[in-house]
Amino acid sequence: MAGEKILVVDDDRGLLTLMKARLEASGYALTPAGGGEEALACARNEVFNAAILDLKMEDMDGIALMEKLLLIQPQLPVIILTAYGTIATAVEATKKGAYDFLTKPFEAKDLLHRLDKALEVGRLKDEVDRLRSIVGRSCHFDHIIATSEKMRQILRQVEQIAPTESTVCLYGESGTGKELIARAIHMSSRRSHGPFIAINCGAIPEGLLENELFGHVKGAFTGADQSKKGLLQQADGGTFFLDEIAELPISLQVKLLRVFQEREFYPVGGVKPVSTDIRLLAATNRDLWTMIEEGKFREDLYYRIHVIPVYLPPLRQRPEDIPLMAQHFLQRFNGRMSKTISGFTPEAMQHLMLHHWPGNVRELANVIERAVALSTEAVITPEHLILGREQKPTSRSRLLPLNDAREEFERAYLTQVLNATQGNVSRASVLAGRYRAEFYKLMRKHGLDPAAFKNGKKESERPQQATC
16 A cells, blocks of 8 residues: 555665665655664654564664564564575564565565565554454453553452343443443343443433333324334343433333333333343442432332442542553544554653543543644644643642652553563563563562463453453
8 A cells, every 4th residue: 555654674774775765666655774773763753554674783683673663563564684594583583473584685576565465464453453442342341441450340340240130330420431331241241142222311301211211102192103112122132221320300210110120111102011121230420329318319219220339430540541541542543533643752641640530531532532633743742632621731730749649650651561561571671661670679569460461361360451
């Protein structure tokens, strides 16, 4: 595909010039680098579609360089060039992540063919990631970004709840991811083959809500020229999610209580009950017991839905999750806006960590979307962040004592590095620019276990990754 960005690394300037001419003539955008450190600097500032690396260079060999590049851009297809072609070297390169291996001297036609194949693999990986992202918005717990201990405990809890038929009520502020957790419960349950039907009780006028829930029979009212299935009937065999259940009018609370007890209801204008086989999930950002005392919520309905309560913490109580979430949203909006912003400056990340986040994860997503739209640079800076009503962070942001802020940021950074390297401490220490022993000391200080970040762990034992 014309215009795709290729990083070419070789300490032979003559060969670099030749490859630049050949690749640009074929429509590629080429970035040459004369050594490993120069190549790593390029990769930190720009996203490439493929890389071509010389195996033998003075400052760094091609395999070592490839390993470091894959820490920065894990999906990067890499072709290794060498004049010392042996089967052993080829096997080592491919085992460590190389897509292909080409021995010098080579024909231009052969290089272009291999490069085209490598780019196709890269495009397929991007498509797989895009599809996983789409599925992740309504799928399993391993798509939920949560490295904080609070959220990991909650995810372990709901993972145990999911296979049961018990009613679950999710409590949490607006934007904490209640519907995402509800969808994950459904997709991890025995009802995953059935429908997931969600309704926001506060988003539909009271006069229409009954008809939406129960449906109607033909002739039930003027204009009802045919019967209509309500959401409760559409959810038969699956999961029914009542979001913001506290907003239900008292009159409908009585009717829903019968549904939850008997699993049957009457459509509007109907004389025969309709049975429905549903699992009930509910969510609210209100204190239901206070509403009971105020006469706004029925106590018997409360006990019907309050079988297993789950309390989702606000984002400000789990700041360790902010760096990974910010990077997740950055990648999402990069794709939507066709941009290649690589990350955040330390100052920008500090502002994100210090913000109070009254709108929780939804607010974070909006802030990152605006930042990506406004940025014309390779990274997000504080000037791109619009937090709350301010154009940029001010002294009114939640300020911690310096030592507390440093500890909070340090733990979140270590978590991000360990996630990026899947618990490989050697790679993590290189990425962090620290000696291995020093990195181990930092992990012990913050109670982080590298084994919890490895692929081989059970889903409930490792950091979970789509957003909550």
